Amino acid sequence: MFKLSKKADYGLIAVKHLAMHREQHACSAGEIAEEYGISATLMAKVLQKLAHHSLVAAKHGSSGGYQLIKDPGQISTLDVISAIDGPVLITSCVTNHGNCDATEKCSVREPLRRVNESILEVLGSVTISQLSEEPHEQALVALRT
Amino acid sequence: MFKLSKKADYGLIAVKHLAMHREQHACSAGEIAEEYGISATLMAKVLQKLAHHSLVAAKHGSSGGYQLIKDPGQISTLDVISAIDGPVLITSCVTNHGNCDATEKCSVREPLRRVNESILEVLGSVTISQLSEEPHEQALVALRT
DNA sequence: AGTATATACGACTGAATCGGTCGCAGATAG
């Protein structure tokens, strides 16, 4: 397949929620989870990963929760996705050491890597603050032949 | 994660191989598989899917094999990938009926759908014949703010 | 101090998916 995981999905939801409630109180994982009908423990896990990658700050204790560290305009969807799911690699052979590299006939790798970079560029260009904007009818990218 | 499956990978390899040997004899699944060190039965399975989506033509019997139907410049990587792995959907909630749609608070769907379309555009713009070209140092897409 | 409420972290489980194999049927060239 080619879809992002549910956890990354939840991560985007959480970050967007935090962006909307920025500068207010810190939002707890349970608070966010309840609003979107997601398990509280699972949401906590997702937020922990985001905190571990310094996207959000965790505040312990009563009336604690999570808060955005960076500006919503400075956080890209790629940041969130890669924080939760790890690096985005379209080519599956990067992890297989020596297998694909051994067969040098496989000339499909390099062009795919370029496609991968294009996708990274798309994901990296969409910020969290843009997730709240009005949907433009135009496409997000223009293809360069 | 966010990578394409090995089968889609093999599919791209196979289509590229067929593109290079176009107008020659039909290539059997075993022939292609052996060249790249892939299981013959698995490659056959991949090619069957491609044939089912009218990307390649299957020729039965002795000295049979597969041949490209369309021009390599008319086949996009998206065609191959979606033929094997199904439609490319970045949002996992499209398949979950009623779950995400019920909670209308989830305002992250629509922007993600636009990102998805951008990715589709990237994949759809890269043709099989372009897989053989020289790697350009420039990116494949220009971001439009 | 003590309690309620949060996060932090890791182990665990059940389900789904994926990569890959096998066997058999049908078509075709020689």
Add this chain to the structure above:
DNA sequence: CTATCTGCGACCGATTCAGTCGTATATACT
């Protein structure tokens, strides 16, 4: 009529994923 090839579906093992649970720890409020 036989060898070779596709077509198809069932099948299996491994991996990954979504989600849960238990426990430790930090903080606010009383």
